[in-house]
Structure formats: C-alpha cells, structure tokens
Amino acid sequence: MKKVQYFENMIHLLNSKLEFSNKYLILVAENTIFDLEQLNSLNIEFVGAIVPEIIFDNKHLKEGLVIYTLNLNSQMNLIEDMNNIDYLKKENFHKHSSFIIIVDGLSSYITKFLESTFQVLPLNSKIVGGGAGKSTLKQEPIIFSNSGIYQDSALVISMNLKLNIAVENGWQYLEGPFLVSSCDKNCLKSLNFSKAFKAYKEVIEKDCKIKITKDNFLDVCKSYPLGIIKFDEEIIVRDPIFLDEDENIILIGDIEQNSTINILKGNKEYLLNASKNIVNKACKNIQKDDIQAIAIFDCISRSTYLGKDFVEELNHIKKQSNDKLIFGALSLGEIANNGNEYINLYNKTCVVGVLC
Structure with missing residues (x-):
C-alpha cells in the first residue's frame, strides 16, 4: 500500500482501488473539478482541504489530488466552526503527540483557534500544517469530510507517528x-x-x-x-x-x-539557500531509513515570488529526502510547533514535517 498517491483528476481517483478500511487525508488543488458526493461514493473515511496548489514529489500542481494514507489509529477531527472553543474542549487529543493541522487560511478566527488548540493538546506536541483556500483570496467553503464542506473550519489530525519539524524562510x-x-x-x-x-x-x-x-x-x-x-x-x-x-x-x-x-x-538566492538543508535539519536525531513520508507546507506567495525558480526549492527537498514520498500544499499561511513553544502561523515560509 502506498502511503502517498497522486491523481490527475476526480475520474482517476474514482477509478482507483482505495481500501475501505483506511483513513485518508486528501488535498485538492484549486483548479480541480471536485465533487464531494462522488468522493463519498467510494465509501472511504476521509478529511481534506482545497488548496492553491498541491505538492507531490518535487512537483507543484494547480490541478489534481494528493492523498496521504493515515495509520488506522489516527484520529481525524473536523472542527466546523473555528470560533467554537467549546468543541475543542470536548475532544480527546491526548492519545498522540504528533499532529497535522489545516485551517481555513482566510478565516478571521485563526489566531484564536490556534491559541485554543494549544491549550488542549498534550505538552510537547509536534505540529505541521497550513492554511487552505484559493489564490483568488476570496473566502469560500474549502475544508471537508464525509459530512460536508465548510468555511471558517479546520482539521486536526492526530497520529501515533514520530514527527520532526523544520522551518525556514530566507527573507x-x-x-x-x-x-x-x-x-x-x-x-x-x-x-x-x-x-x-x-x-x-x-x-x-x-x-x-x-x-x-x-x-x-x-x-x-x-x-x-x-x-x-x-x-x-x-x-x-x-x-x-x-x-x-x-x-x-x-x-x-x-x-x-x-x-x-x-x-x-526578498532575494531569490537567500530564499533558495534557506531550503537547501531543511530536510536534513528536520532529520536531526533520526535515521532517514525510518522516514515514512515528508509533508511540506510552502507559501503560495513564496512560490509566486520565486516564479520558475521555485522548482529548485522542491528539488532541494527531494534531493535530501532519500527517495521518500513527499506530499503537501502551497498554502495560505504555514503552521508549525516543534514541541516547546506556542503554535506559530507563518507566511512566505517553508515548513517541513518528517513523519517516521
């Protein structure tokens, strides 16, 4: 079973053989024709988000879907209203200490939500994630699960994997x-x-x-x-x-x-140099053979600034990956916590999470 899969469009996904018993995180590039009802016809359990572009391997794509297969004991939570702190308090997030968090990147509740989330997560939690949305910067429903698609919403996915984080910007x-x-x-x-x-x-x-x-x-x-x-x-x-x-x-x-x-x-040389050793930085104290996948949340405006040179940043990351599967998104804001501080929301930054 592949932990990370890419599909060019919904038709290819619908013709795939995803296992019913698994749980999936699905990232959808904004130019993809997306149909939640069709996705539900696969009878799989999933959460996901629409993002400006998806990252698969060393490519960034404006159309298609990338799917990360979660471990069966992972916990998938869709928070329909980021302003509803009481909902967060009802959830049991203490089973694991590694998290992927994806928020509506154009919501006015992001800071409040991240501060509230920090209060309910276990101490020393490791977090990687980013802001979903479209490059039009017009807010609309973009966070989804089997139950529907929402705005001002967030995903909190807890995992029993080891997660190492690195953050670089180069500005x-x-x-x-x-x-x-x-x-x-x-x-x-x-x-x-x-x-x-x-x-x-x-x-x-x-x-x-x-x-x-x-x-x-x-x-x-x-x-x-x-x-x-x-x-x-x-x-x-x-x-x-x-x-x-x-x-x-x-x-x-x-x-x-x-x-x-x-x-x-901005200076393109400085930005690209910042990403040259980001995976190696994240892999400190772990063996590269233990890596299951590498999650990237890289800012869409960073990509816009670098233009055609942005592929060089992804090539740097691929070169350090030891041929491990790479997935992620060009995002509207990046989220990270290395376990010893508050959850930070970044812009124009590259955040890498190494999953072991």
Whole structure:
C-alpha cells in the first residue's frame, strides 16, 4: 500500500482501488473539478482541504489530488466552526503527540483557534500544517469530510507517528524595528503612531523606485513582507495582501498590538539557500531509513515570488529526502510547533514535517 498517491483528476481517483478500511487525508488543488458526493461514493473515511496548489514529489500542481494514507489509529477531527472553543474542549487529543493541522487560511478566527488548540493538546506536541483556500483570496467553503464542506473550519489530525519539524524562510532585513501602535487582528493600522501604509510605503518606494498604489500593491509588496520579532529572535513573516478602504494594510495572519516588526526584502538566492538543508535539519536525531513520508507546507506567495525558480526549492527537498514520498500544499499561511513553544502561523515560509 502506498502511503502517498497522486491523481490527475476526480475520474482517476474514482477509478482507483482505495481500501475501505483506511483513513485518508486528501488535498485538492484549486483548479480541480471536485465533487464531494462522488468522493463519498467510494465509501472511504476521509478529511481534506482545497488548496492553491498541491505538492507531490518535487512537483507543484494547480490541478489534481494528493492523498496521504493515515495509520488506522489516527484520529481525524473536523472542527466546523473555528470560533467554537467549546468543541475543542470536548475532544480527546491526548492519545498522540504528533499532529497535522489545516485551517481555513482566510478565516478571521485563526489566531484564536490556534491559541485554543494549544491549550488542549498534550505538552510537547509536534505540529505541521497550513492554511487552505484559493489564490483568488476570496473566502469560500474549502475544508471537508464525509459530512460536508465548510468555511471558517479546520482539521486536526492526530497520529501515533514520530514527527520532526523544520522551518525556514530566507527573507532579509530591510528596515526597522517599528512598533505596531494600532492594529485589529490581521489589520495593521499604524506603525510608530503614524499611518502604517505611509511608513511602509516610504521604505518600499525608496528601495524599489516604484510608486505603490492600491492597484499594484500585491504585485510590488509580495517582495516586501513584514517580520514579527519574537523574544528568541525568531522572525515570523506576515504577508501584506491588500489595502482596505481606509488604506490599512491587511495581512494573512494576525499581528499583536505593541509587537515589534521589521520590513523585510526578498532575494531569490537567500530564499533558495534557506531550503537547501531543511530536510536534513528536520532529520536531526533520526535515521532517514525510518522516514515514512515528508509533508511540506510552502507559501503560495513564496512560490509566486520565486516564479520558475521555485522548482529548485522542491528539488532541494527531494534531493535530501532519500527517495521518500513527499506530499503537501502551497498554502495560505504555514503552521508549525516543534514541541516547546506556542503554535506559530507563518507566511512566505517553508515548513517541513518528517513523519517516521
């Protein structure tokens, strides 16, 4: 039985011989014609999500489905409402300490949900995952199971496997630090007590020599994310995606009041170098022969920035994989926890989980 399988379309999947007794995680690329009713006709137990692109081996694909066969004692939970913390408290997550978590990447409840999830998971839990959704950035139902398809929802899959995590981004410092003097969830209003867009715009226009408007905001700013400075000097990247009607900067993922940020800048060489040893980093203290599969959640905007060079990042990962099966998604935000900190939501970052 293959742990990871790729199907070009629903027809190929429906003609496959998936075993009734197994449990499956299904990732669907956004351009795929997807029919939940047809999927249910296979009489298998599954959870899944629609994502901008799927990753299989060293390829990223805008159409098709990739399926990871879970161990039979894995626990699959679909949380229909990420704002319903009471539901989380009712679940028993203490059987295992390795998790795949996939959330609606455009939900306004992500931070609240991850904070609540952290409270109910076992200590030292290892987590890999990301944000589902479509590259249109229009929110719609994208998290599914046998029971239906939902938005503002999440998957929490617990496994009795060993999971090792590595996180890399490669974005470089441009200007800062700046104080986040006013914000509301993922809406950044002011930096250093001045309009956030004004401060951000001045730095970017000076560097790229291009005037930023609402029309070209995403195209220019994909090269200039924000970096939240953590106490351990880790930088958590936040992706600016558009300006609202008041010219506040809307991010993928929340930002905290009075936090400190830097403005970052992209350099393809630095980004690709960051991924050169990511699997080896994740494989520290384990034997590569013990690897069952490698899960990747890599940011869709990172792929957009790297363009045709993004395949080089996947080739780096493939080269380190010892020919193990690779699956995952280009995501709207990446999720990771190495067992000793809060669950972090990243942007423009490559997160790898080695499953043993």
